[in-house]
Amino acid sequence: MHAERVASPKAFDEFVLLSAASGSALRPRLDAAVEPFWQHAERELFLLRDGRRVLGRIGAVVDRAHDAQHGGALGFVAWLETPSDLGCARFLLEAAHSWLRAHGRTRVRGPLHLGLG
Secondary structure, three states, X not given: OEEEEOOOHHHHXXXXXXXXXXXXXXXXXXXXXXXXXXXXXXXXXXXXXXXXEEEEEEEXXXXXXXXXXXXXOEEXXXXXXXXXXXXXXXXXXXXXHHHHHHOOOOEEEEEEOOOOO
């Protein structure tokens, strides 16, 4: 089992479609060309895999507008989907936290549902 960065269109589709309930609504919200939120924020998406099978997902978010208003150092995790397995959740959270630390975040809030817009 391992967490991997979403780095291809296929992996992005897997991330979006992992939850059939939110898949079609999530795609435009993650598109920087469509969603204004991404003009002042950045994100990294991760999938949890067991071989080729996708088990879960998470996103790590840095919001510069939030930093400007409330001070920096706070990162967010969002779109967390995982089976009822603490090990799976730990893999995903560690991947997101690692990315956030690399982007200067010392505190993390979430998991959030970022409706954006």
